[in-house]
Every structure is written in structure tokens, then in C-alpha cells.
Amino acid sequence: MQRVRDKAGECIESFGENLKPPHSSTTLAPVVTGSADPTAPDAAGGIVRVPPGPYFKDGPAQGRLPGLEDVNFGGKIEIAVFPRTPAPPHLSTSIWLYDGMAASLLALHPDFPADFSxxxxxxxxxxxxxxxxxxxxxxxxxxxxxxxxxERPLALFPVAIAMDMNDARRVYEAVVASMHIENQRVLRALKNWKGADRAPFYLKGVVDTNAIGVGALPGNKGLYGGLARDICRVNxxxxxxxxxxxxxxxxxxxxxxxxxxxxxxxxxxxxxxxxxTLRKDRQEELLRRYGFVCSCKYCSLTGQESFDSDSNRAIIYIRWDDRELDEALFAQWLAEGAPKTRPTAFEELALKLNGFRMAELAWTTMLREGCISDNLWEPVLARLVKAHSVLKDEKKVRYYATKAAELAVAFEAGSEREWEAVAKNPTKTDWWGKRNRALAT
Ligand SMILES: C[S@@+](CC[C@H](N)C(=O)[O-])C[C@H]1O[C@@H](n2cnc3c(N)ncnc32)[C@H](O)[C@@H]1O
The missing domain is CATH 2.170.270.10 (SET domain)
Incomplete structure (x- = not known):
């Protein structure tokens, strides 16, 4: 992993540690350089080594940057502006790239960046x-x-950078100088909440405060983060x-x-x-990584409510960690069925902990806490759909399958069609009536 180091060799914290998992990365194709429109930073949109120019300076930046050629740490650095044809500022992105990455990107997506709506x-x-x-x-x-x-990013940067701090500053400045002048203005309006003690230089503070996760780009394993005009404003x-x-x-x-x-x-x-995770751990992480004290609704709870919230998080956390045990308990529930007589106090506890009840507990806790765990929603809803199918409860199967279809879109799980099919035909799944015994409640 690359990291920014200052002159003394001390490792400087890099931004974007919350970034989402990397995108698939693959290989190669050449990039066109040059500029047709002198009013655009790089109208041709390919790789350009841009002039150093003071960032945040009014006026378009273009051309080559002789001063950057000696910056060569972990591969040569190039700054590319996409798309390759003149584009309005909100569609234009400057990207800090290492050797070969632009070619890899275009080999994977020859139409990069494709249109979107x-x-x-x-x-x-x-x-x-x-x-x-x-x-x-x-x-x-x-x-x-x-x-x-x-929204298209204004600029993309590697999350962690291994180079001399002054060199890093020059590259950051060059990236900004390559940006459309309107995008430089937008970037200038973003806040630096990091302060001098938490960021080695102002621009890095702005990036570290505002960058959003991108994942890895083709041709490099390191993670990237991006600045965007509006999505960066989401608290x-x-x-x-x-x-x-x-x-x-x-x-x-x-x-x-x-x-x-x-x-x-x-x-x-x-x-x-x-x-x-527990409130104190969340607060500690946000303070350490982002330098702010969280004032969200759940961190602002006090007394019993705060205690209850921590208990809810613990339930979600434990269930997330406990998948194998969960599977075993669910299999047991399927095999053995539920007790037909009223359970004793001890059995009642055991009943609560069976694989079916566990899924119900995890789901209702996530809803109550407003905290839908990205790792948990699908296994939990799958469990509930299966369990209610086994019990032939059409209404509940439809309900949980519909929730799963909605969340599959939200979390881009790619399974929404399958969930929609279950919601449409609850009685047609292979789980329908599989265990023909009623659950005691
Ligand atoms: C990516 S920016 C979000 C937009 C920012 N509020 C702005 O004015 O541009 C991240 C910064 O917003 C503030 N922030 C975001 N969420 C917060 C929260 N839950 N509690 C307190 N401050 C928060 C922090 O200062 C943080 O460094």
C-alpha cells in the first residue's frame, strides 16, 4: 500500500479509508494526448502533463509540465483529463494516474467514460x-x-501515496491545474476540515475531507477516491x-x-x-480518521436510549459475525421443527435462538436501529423467505422477498430479478412447504 511520507519519512495518514471495495481491474490501450480547444484544460481529453500553475488560479491550465517529470515514485505519474473530446465542466474529470493505467482503463472500457443519465x-x-x-x-x-x-467526479486521486511530501504537493497542484476552471472553483468551495495538524498541506486536507470511495482503477491495485460537486456534500x-x-x-x-x-x-x-459498532468505537473511528465528532441522531442519544442503541448494534454485529452458527441452527430448525407444546422457560430461550428467530431478530433490529448492514440484509431476508416458505405463509414470503428486491437495487447486489420472481410466485419456490410442521409461537 502506498503512503504519503514527509521529509522525515514519517507516514502521513491518507484519505478515503472508508472506500468501498475495488472495482475489477484489467488491461491496456493507448491514450491520445493533445488539446484542440485552447479554452479547455485538455480538450483532447487524453493524458497530458499539465503546467504546474498555482492551483485555484483563474484561467485555463494546459500544456506540459516540465517540472513533474522528475516526480517518479512508484511509477511515472501522469495526469489525464477525460473525456477526450471537449466537455462541459460537470462531465470533465482530471485523474492522477501511474504508468500504463490510462491504457488499461481504455482497454477495459474503450468508450470510457460512457454516457450516463x-x-x-x-x-x-x-x-x-x-x-x-x-x-x-x-x-x-x-x-x-x-x-x-x-454525478461525474471533478478529480480522482490515489488514496495512499508514497512520495516526498513536497513532490506530492506538486502533483496535487498539477491535478487541480489540469481541471476545468469552473471545476477549480467548485473544488475551492469545498471545505478543509482537517486543519494544518491533520493534513500536510491545504489541498490534501480538502481532498481528505471530501473524497469518496472509487475502488481500484485498472492497471493499479491501489484504491482511488474522488471529489464530486454535490455527492461530496453528503454528511x-x-x-x-x-x-x-x-x-x-x-x-x-x-x-x-x-x-x-x-x-x-x-x-x-x-x-x-x-x-x-458501539457508539464510543464509532466516535473514536470518525475522530481518528476524519477529525470530527459525530453529531448524528444515534450518537446524540443519551441515557437508556443510548444504551438500547448500543445493544441493537451489538445484535447486528454479532449476527453478522456468526453466519456459520446461524446456518447450523437454521438447518436444525428445519430438521427438527418447532415444539408443539408450550415451551418451558429454558426452551423458550432456545426457541428464540433458533436460526429462524435469529433472522427475525436481526431484521427487526436493523429496522429499529435504522442501520441496514450491507453484509447482513440479504442472508437474513433469504432466511426469512425460506422459513416462511417452509411454513407456507404466502403473505410473509411476499413481504420479505419484496424488501429483498428493493435492497438488491439499493446495494447493487444484482439479485433483484430473482427476488421479484419469488415475491410474484411465493408458492413456486423450492422451499415451499419443505418442512410440513407448524411453528409454535
Ligand atoms: C465530506 S464533508 C461533508 C460535507 C460538509 N458538511 C460540507 O460542509 O461540505 C465531511 C465533513 O462534514 C462534517 N460532517 C459530516 N458528517 C458529520 C456528522 N455526522 N457530524 C458532524 N460533522 C459531520 C465533518 O466536518 C466532515 O469532515
């Missing part, structure tokens, strides 16, 4: 969000799985109502609702590795 009219507004600064609110009612925003919640992803082919961030969001409600994503 964003919801029109827009479904959000950027507003003042109080102590958290600016934030995004929904301007229409949104259902689970709905696309809230789709964090430990119970987020939205989730973002990056679509490499179209070079666009996608923001989707993971539960219904009402018009006027703020949109939140999670910056955490795993939001299903």
Missing part, C-alpha cells in the same frame, strides 16, 4: 446542515433503491439512509436510497468501515 429534475438540494456544515436534502419523496444523484450518519457507489464505465458516482426518504429529509451515507 442523472435523474431529471434533480432529486436533492444542497443546504446548510447546521454544525456539520453543508449537507444534502431530498427534494422529493424517495423509495428504497431510488437513485438520488448521479455521515451512523444509521445512513443512502449508499454510494462508483460506476467505472461511465465514470460516475451513484447515490441510492437504502430506505424511504421523505422530501426535506437530510440524506446521509456512512463513512465508517462498519456502522454496527
Amino acid at each position: 442523472a435523474p431529471s429534475p434533480p432529486r436533492y438540494e444542497i443546504v446548510d446542515a447546521g454544525s456539520a456544515g453543508r449537507g444534502m436534502v431530498a427534494s422529493v419523496d424517495l423509495a428504497t433503491g431510488d437513485t438520488i444523484a448521479r 455521515h450518519s451512523c444509521s445512513p439512509n443512502a449508499r454510494h457507489s462508483f460506476d467505472l464505465r461511465t465514470n460516475s458516482f451513484v447515490l441510492r436510497a437504502v430506505r424511504p426518504i421523505r422530501k426535506g429529509e437530510e440524506v446521509y451515507i456512512s463513512y465508517l468501515h462498519n456502522p454496527a
Whole structure:
């Protein structure tokens, strides 16, 4: 993993550690360089080594940057502006690339960046969000799985960079200088919440504060992060109502609702590795990695409510960690059926812990806590659909399969069609009536 080091060799924390898993990376094709339109930073859109120019300077930047040629750490660095034809600022992205990466990118996606469509009219507004600064609110009612925003990044950067800090600063400046002047203005408006003590230089502070996960790009294993005009304004919640992803082919961030969001409600994503952890651990992680004290609804709870919230997170966390045991218990429940007589106190506990009840507990806890775990929703809903199929409860099978279909869209699981088919024909699954014994409740 590459890391920024300062002169003394000290490792400087890099941004974007919350980034989502890498995209598939593959190989090669040449990139055209040059510029046809002198008013655009790189109208030809291929690789250019851009002039150093002071970043945030008014006026287009173009041409070659002699001063960057000696910057060569972990491979040669190039700065590419895409697309290759003149594009309006909101469709133009500057990318910090290492040797061979542009060719790899174009080999994988020769039409990179492919066209995409964003919801029109827009479904959000950027507003003042109080102590958290600016934030995004929904301007229409949104259902689970709905696309809230789709946006091309202003710039993409490697998450961790191994080079002299002053060299790193020059490359950052060169990336910004290569950006369309309007995009430089947008970048200038983004906040640096890191402060001098947490970022080695101002621009890195801006990137570290605002970058969103992209994953790995073809031709390099390192993770990338990107800045975007509006999606960067989405604040964090430990119970987020939205989730973002990056679509490499179209070079666009996608923001989707993971539960219904009402018009006027703020949109939140999670910056955490795993939001299903205790409040003090979440707060510690956010402070350490992002330098802010979380003021989300769940971190602001006090007394019994805060205790209950921690208990809910523990249930979600444990269930996530406990898949194998869960499977064994579910198999046991299937094989043995439920007791037909009223259970004793001890048996009642055992009944609560069977594989079916565990799934119910995990699902209702996730709903109560507003925290849909990305690793847990599908196995849990699959379990509930199977269990209710076995019990021939058509209504419940339909309900849980519909929830799964919606979440499959929100989490881009690719299984929405299968879930829709189950919801449509609950009695046709291979689990229907498989265990022909009633569950005692
Ligand atoms: C990616 S920016 C989000 C947009 C930012 N609010 C703005 O004004 O541009 C991340 C910064 O927003 C603030 N922030 C985001 N979520 C927060 C939360 N739950 N509690 C407090 N501050 C938060 C922090 O200062 C954080 O460094």
C-alpha cells in the first residue's frame, strides 16, 4: 500500500479509508494526448502533463509540465483529463494516474467514460446542515433503491501515496491545474476540515475531507477516491439512509436510497468501515480518521436510549459475525421443527435462538436501529423467505422477498430479478412447504 511520507519519512495518514471495495481491474490501450480547444484544460481529453500553475488560479491550465517529470515514485505519474473530446465542466474529470493505467482503463472500457443519465429534475438540494456544515436534502419523496444523484467526479486521486511530501504537493497542484476552471472553483468551495495538524498541506486536507470511495482503477491495485460537486456534500450518519457507489464505465458516482426518504429529509451515507459498532468505537473511528465528532441522531442519544442503541448494534454485529452458527441452527430448525407444546422457560430461550428467530431478530433490529448492514440484509431476508416458505405463509414470503428486491437495487447486489420472481410466485419456490410442521409461537 502506498503512503504519503514527509521529509522525515514519517507516514502521513491518507484519505478515503472508508472506500468501498475495488472495482475489477484489467488491461491496456493507448491514450491520445493533445488539446484542440485552447479554452479547455485538455480538450483532447487524453493524458497530458499539465503546467504546474498555482492551483485555484483563474484561467485555463494546459500544456506540459516540465517540472513533474522528475516526480517518479512508484511509477511515472501522469495526469489525464477525460473525456477526450471537449466537455462541459460537470462531465470533465482530471485523474492522477501511474504508468500504463490510462491504457488499461481504455482497454477495459474503450468508450470510457460512457454516457450516463442523472435523474431529471434533480432529486436533492444542497443546504446548510447546521454544525456539520453543508449537507444534502431530498427534494422529493424517495423509495428504497431510488437513485438520488448521479454525478461525474471533478478529480480522482490515489488514496495512499508514497512520495516526498513536497513532490506530492506538486502533483496535487498539477491535478487541480489540469481541471476545468469552473471545476477549480467548485473544488475551492469545498471545505478543509482537517486543519494544518491533520493534513500536510491545504489541498490534501480538502481532498481528505471530501473524497469518496472509487475502488481500484485498472492497471493499479491501489484504491482511488474522488471529489464530486454535490455527492461530496453528503454528511455521515451512523444509521445512513443512502449508499454510494462508483460506476467505472461511465465514470460516475451513484447515490441510492437504502430506505424511504421523505422530501426535506437530510440524506446521509456512512463513512465508517462498519456502522454496527458501539457508539464510543464509532466516535473514536470518525475522530481518528476524519477529525470530527459525530453529531448524528444515534450518537446524540443519551441515557437508556443510548444504551438500547448500543445493544441493537451489538445484535447486528454479532449476527453478522456468526453466519456459520446461524446456518447450523437454521438447518436444525428445519430438521427438527418447532415444539408443539408450550415451551418451558429454558426452551423458550432456545426457541428464540433458533436460526429462524435469529433472522427475525436481526431484521427487526436493523429496522429499529435504522442501520441496514450491507453484509447482513440479504442472508437474513433469504432466511426469512425460506422459513416462511417452509411454513407456507404466502403473505410473509411476499413481504420479505419484496424488501429483498428493493435492497438488491439499493446495494447493487444484482439479485433483484430473482427476488421479484419469488415475491410474484411465493408458492413456486423450492422451499415451499419443505418442512410440513407448524411453528409454535
Ligand atoms: C465530506 S464533508 C461533508 C460535507 C460538509 N458538511 C460540507 O460542509 O461540505 C465531511 C465533513 O462534514 C462534517 N460532517 C459530516 N458528517 C458529520 C456528522 N455526522 N457530524 C458532524 N460533522 C459531520 C465533518 O466536518 C466532515 O469532515
